[in-house]
Amino acid sequence: MFKLYSLVIFGSIIWAQTAMAEVNLNTLTNDNPTQLKSIAVLQSLKITDSQNQFHAPYVHDLKNKYQVRSLFVESKDLPMVDIQLTFNAGSARDEEIASGLHGLANMAAKLIDEGTEKYTANEIASAFERVGAQFSAQAYRDMFIVKLRVLSDPEKLEPALGMLLEVLNHSNFKKSSINLVLSNTQVGQKQIQESPSRMMGVQFYRALYGKHPYAEPIPGTQRSISKITPEQLKQFSNQFLVAQNMNIAITGQLTPKQxxxxxxxxxxxxxQGEKAKALAQPVDKSTFDIRHIKFNSSQAHVMMGQLGTTRFDPDRLALEVANQMFGGSGFNSILMKELRVKRGYTYGAYSSFSFSLAPGTFSLSYSTRQDQLFDSIQVAHQALVNFIKQPIDQKQLEETKAGMLRAFPNNYRSNANINAQLGSIGFYHQPSDYLSNYPKLLEKITVQDVQNAIQKHLHPERLTIIVVNNTLDKPALEALLKQDLNPQNLPSTPSIEQTPKTVIAPVAKEVIDAPASSPDDEPASI
Incomplete structure (x- = not known):
């Protein structure tokens, strides 16, 4: 019996090998999945550039009769619809309701689906769940975003849409719900006090913006949100969550007419309501502003930066390219090479721009050992000074643009990504073909464009510096930074030979400006 079983197995193997040998690659058809459609491609790795091209989706700029900008991308792959309503109603609008009400927009987003006059929170949640819909609301500094994802089948779409409108028009913002948020925020306050990177981020915005609406954390503080009443939340909703203060993004299995x-x-x-008024302009610094937060830690945490520019600035794309070169591209960036690769001062150092309705920020951050604090700050600052003053490297520019172009399709890798981009395009009044034109715009960026942009917008002589550690000699640090601005003192930068070749523990988590989990300032941005 065993011999017979072995012969059967052996015969099956011989038959399989013969069958595989007889497969004619030239006769494989595309409609038979059992014949390994990819084999013909695998025989040759000569994949042309045209095979690797990604094409941005076509964006319809719909003619909404209510004059509400509406962008749409048709996607036939899934029977789904993504809807995003983007209101000019972020945390920057909090104090337009009443002074000191920081966290009002964030509170409204948290409570908007907690009940209306007709429906309880459970009934609202059940209404969405019955049709498989996902509803969410989130406040950012500029934006208040409401999202709905649901099947395109009218039997599912209609009730989900009806409940979305019910929630936006009739949320009652009960006092009991506010008290629950207050209770949860107490936990967040404790978390922020235990996180040097979060404390640093909050202090950075406050130092940079002063009395400007961007200064306070998006969720507010325990003191500010304890003042919020249901009536103020309703006033916020009636004033800002209105048709004329929003744009609409739709992606999914619909026709343009639908x-x-x-x-x-x-x-x-x-x-209908009215558009929100323009935001005030923040006041820029004229010199260094060094702030210290005392924190008992084995590491020192550093953040330095300045006011940047708006989303509408024609230099924005050149500045994005510059940031990738300086500190936004990991190990290939100048900042990472100077601080980690050459000197081992930190595990990771990164820079970023935020572009907003009002001028956003440019910042860099990292953590290091206490005994390396001054040297690391001097190296990072000197790297910025040199980046601005010295000619941009053509090869690095081309490599950076190529990397950005390769990453570009990630912005529309799914319906949700596409819809988020549509919301951002509509909110910042960009042309509907911006996704299609982005590669061309990026390709046109020259060395001179980058050089002009950074020399115009970056000012290493008036940075705001936040340091979180045990002790800090502010006058000594300021004197050190001023040396970097004098070319005669360039040799004072710590040499590579003088520094250790070890890498310290990982940098703290990304800086966010909230006592609890908090959104980024730009939910979708390219």
Whole structure:
């Protein structure tokens, strides 16, 4: 019996090998998945550039009769619809309701689906769950974003849309719900006090913006949100969560005509209201502003930066390229090479721009050992000074642009990503073909464009520096930074030979400005 079983197995193997040998690669058809459609491609790795090209989706700029900008991308792959309503109603609008009400927009986002006059929070949640819909609301500094994802089948879409409109128009913001958020925020306050990077981020914005609406954390503070009342939340909703203060993004299995009808139903069934007024301009610094936060830790945490520019600035793309070169591209960046690769001062050092309705920020951050604090700050600052003053390297520029172009398709890798981009494009008044034109715009960026942009917008002589550690000699640090601005003192920068070749423990988590989990300032940005 065993011999017979062995012969059967052996015969099966011989038959399989013969069958595989007889497969003719030239006769494989595309409609038979059992014949390994990819084999012909695998025989040759000569994949042309045209095979690797990614094409941005076509964006329809719908003619909404209510004059509410509505962008739509048709996607036939899934029977789903993504809807994003982006209101000019972020935390920057908090004090337009009443002074000191920081965290009002964030509170409204948390409580908007907690009940209306007709429905309880459980009934609202059940209504969305019955049709498999996902609803969410989130406040950022500029934006208040409401999202709905649901099947495109009218039997699912209609009730989900009806409940979305019910929530936006009739949320009652109960006092009991506010008290629950207050209780949860106490936990967040404790977390922020235990996180040097979070404390650093909060202090950075406060130091940089002063009395400007961007200065305070998006969720506010325990003191500020304890003042919020249901009436103030309703006033916020009635003033800012209105049709004329939003744009609409739709992606999914609809026709352009259906998408337009959908956008008009949304715009027509919300309170019309008015656009929010323009934000004030923040006041820039004229010299260094060094702030210290005492914190008992084995490491020192550093953040330095300045006011940047707006989303509408024609230099924005050149500045994004510059940031990738300086500190936004990992080990290939100048900042990482100077601080980690050459000197081992830190595990990671990164820089970033934020572009907003009002001027955003440019910042860099890292952590290091206490005994390396001054040397690391001097090296990072000197790297910025040199980056601005010295000619941009053509080869590095081309490599950076190529990397950005390769990463570009990630911005529309899914319907959710596409819809987020549409919301950002609509909010910042960009042309509907911006996704398609982005590669061309990026390609046009020259060395001179980058050089002009950084010399115009970056000012290493008036940075705000936040240090979180045990002790800090502010006058000595300021004197050190001023030396970097004098070319005669360039040799004072610590040499590579003088520094240890070890790498310290990982840098703390990314800086966020909230006592609890907090959104980034730009939910979708390219």
């Amino acid at each position: 998408a337009q009808q959908l956008s008009e139903r949304i715009a027509g069934n919300l309170k």
